[in-house]
Amino acid sequence: MSIETTRLPIRFSCYFTRSRSGEQFVPEHTIGYVVSGKLEVNDGTEAVSFREGDLYFCRRNRLGKYTKHPGESGEFRSISIFFEQGTLRNFSMNYGYTSGGMTAGKSFQHLPAPSVLSHYMESLKVYESLLKEQGKGELLLVKQHEALLLLLQLKPEVKDILFDFSVPGKIDLEAFMVRNYHFNVDLKRFAYLTGRSLSTFKRDFEKVFHLTPSRWLLQRRLQEAHYLIKEQKKAASDIYLDLGFEDLSHFSYAFKKQYGIAPSFV
Incomplete structure (x- = not known):
């Protein structure tokens, strides 16, 4: 059994009973936090595992295969925050952040944890019930904004990735x-x-x-x-x-x- 909330900038994912595998295209930059269980991802070049308490960053426009393994509680739980291009453009104009140019890097990478950002992600669990209520999207947008500020404080160099709005160039x-x-x-x-x-x-x-x-x-x-x-x-x-x-x-x-x-x- 799987439960996922979508359409809002914060997603709570819960998967029960057994491992689940699949693949997906990552359309937007994403912060993820594993609440329980283990997540394994592979972009075709590198395989990475994220366990309970791990914080990670996904780059946009990447392909990945994933497997979600329930933990001892019998559940896999995670929290993800997505940053659409329009949101990042507005943030860039409001705060003056710009990219230093296109940078190479991993599709999925660990972020330092424990950290202020990982504790912040843990605190978002109390907002899961809000997704079932009408008119609460504005609050989740505020929480998304806070997470972006904390991410830039934790890892300043990520601005070169977040605020690079170029489309993929012609490659081999x-x-x-x-x-x-x-x-x-x-x-x-x-x-x-x-x-x-x-x-x-x-x-x-x-x-x-x-x-x-x-x-x-x-x-x-x-x-x-x-x-x-x-x-x-x-x-x-x-x-x-x-x-x-x-x-x-x-x-x-x-x-x-x-x-x-x-x-x-x-």
Whole structure:
């Protein structure tokens, strides 16, 4: 069972009973705090774990796979605060914060804890009930504003990330796709993250790989699946989600069509 509150700048997430895995695109910069349980995330380059009491920062425009593990209480609980671009632009104008330029960095990183900010995030638990009441959004916006000030006090250099409003620049398409082919996102998202329009992405893709994006993604995922099943003795049910397939039946059908044999007989 999972409960998540959305649409407001502060989200309370609670997941019960068993581990939950998935993947997502991170559209906005986010502060997260693990109240109970453990969160594991992987952006395709690095795997990071956050445990009870950990505070972390997520960069926008990043891909990530996650697993939420309930703690001893049987629950995974977290609090997240999102900073939309409009909010950050207004903050930048009001307080004079500017970015020193585009910076490289981790998709998901630990923030110092315990700290004033981590204690602040812990204190937000009492506001969870407000999300069920009408007209309380303004108060949560104030709490979001406070969190942003505390984040900048705790880690001043993060301003170069928060207040960089540029769109992703055109990057090496081949390197990006080889690193991220296993993420189950649509072609528009891949195009945006590589700094291209969808039409330019498709054109550049075929120049590099000599296949359409959809065909290449399917073949690349199936190749990796074949290797994992044959050489690493992995079960199809354990790998299909990690390779970007939405369900096991679709994976099995595609695998048999490609290799002429069901995954279980490799």
